[in-house]
Amino acid sequence: MEPIVMVFAWTMVVIVLAFIACLFEDLESDEGSQSNPNSQVQLAPEMGYIHRYYNKAISGEGLSYALACTIAGTVAWAMLSTGITPLIAIPFGAGIGSLVHMIRATIPHLGRESAHKRFEQPIYLDVFFGHLVPIATHNFMAVVCITAIAYIQSPSGPLAAITGLPVAANNPFPLPLLCFIWGITVGAIGSSTGDIHYGTERLFQDRPFGEGRRVVYHGQICRYADCGIRTSKDVVAFCAKYGGPATGLTFGLIVLFENWRTLIGMMAGGLTGGSWSPGVAAGVGIVIGLIIAVALTVGNLYLVKWARKKFGPFVGE
């Protein structure tokens, strides 16, 4: 088959895996109020709002995913180097990464809730134990996809095995380093996109939506669920309907647009032999990238204007 067709095919696989990875990454961070919403969960007992959320402040999502994915990538790399098939090495590595992630997740809940002693926040053991397995399983789904993406791109993976492409098309990074980079990226996208849905729609469900949170509301989070007292697991069920898929779509679209423009540029530059011209390839790629960026900016501005007109006016407008 034409090499460029194979590259497109593998890119599609990478995009689907990126979608699934970021979907589960966002849900996993909601499982324990990691990242931005964590500041409100952390502040709540200080304002007198004793809660039953899981306080999972491992660090930023980017770093905690870098940890899990790098461990997964290193274990997978070590197993691959001994000749084990990727179908076993990648899930096994991801399992080890998720196990370490789960151990890391136990530390902050205990540490931060016991540091809230003077605000009379108890440690609820059912909250503590009940969230660990969902954290590990959601994390596993994200990490296994990221490790698979890194394997596809790594020098020993299927993309590098496609012959007939210019040398510049292969990336030089080894598997653990690719896992590290992809882990930081998936965490960053999950943190910037998904947290809004959790933070403003779920933690402040009883406040007017769409105007930002005023400082007087800080820490006054919504502590009751549709039935009973809310835990972080209820948040996941809610975010799985919209926030998680939207986050996955964001990451998938980023990977799609980025790779698509590069591949179109490579095709325009001529793929093999004497006709290969890196200048044309880079130039066409950059121009297509600029067009995509302008189109997205205009579309987003229009969307925001439309939404404010339809659902506003908001306080301060």
Place this chain on the structure above:
Amino acid sequence: MGEEEKAEEKPEEKEKFTLHFPNENNLAIIAVIAGVIVSILPVLPAFVKGIGAILVILWGADSVRKTARYGLGTGVPSIGVLAMGYGIVGGVTGIVIGSVPALGGGGIVEPGVLVGVVAVGVVGYISGILANNEKFIGMKIPGLERGMAELGMAGALAVIIESSMIAGTWNAAVVIPEIIETGVIALIFILAAFGMLQPFNSCLGADERRGRTLLVSVEIGGLNCIIFGVLASLIQGMAQGVPLIALGAITWVLFYSAYVRACLNEAHSVVGTGLIKTMR
């Protein structure tokens, strides 16, 4: 007599599972001495290097706590990553300079590696001055200059010691193909960074206690030793790897359980399940 009775009637204080960590200055001195000895003697077995790495990471975590407790919330992970960013620069510089034969590279005692550590300490101190001085950024964080210098040095020592734990030596001829080109350097970066940034980030709050926070750092150091031990068994063989894994496993079990017990004892209350306190 009366006093004795009074003492008996006292309610039994909850036992605090505290290792009596030395104070900040003494801990820094112990960690520097251990770190320097372990890094200039790459012939030491891997599990001795593991003890040095645990101490150095503990020092880094204490520096993060010292620097970040003046109200840095989300900045805590950034400080840890900054430390390891300095660490990679200083560590690789030291590894390359230390491998020059004129500076003792290839001998039994190889002091050249400390050039990178000192250099990154100086750079850290200068960046602390730039951040704190009113003429420049003016953040006015107490002790930031010392904190940045310590973080850089701890990071550089961590990179050097952990590289030599995995590869058996930090000589550039071995480390560049075995650690850097294979991407294991990313693992070293993130594991050492977690040892420094996670303890304070995970324990901060009004009732944070230094003894409890530092237990996490040693626990992460133990976990790191297990992972590096597996890699060391692959690269250097079982004789180096298995003692390192054993050291890591014992450290991890001891300090993880000590941390959990400390948290459960010092929390306001620990309940199996329960409702939340109704508002006011």
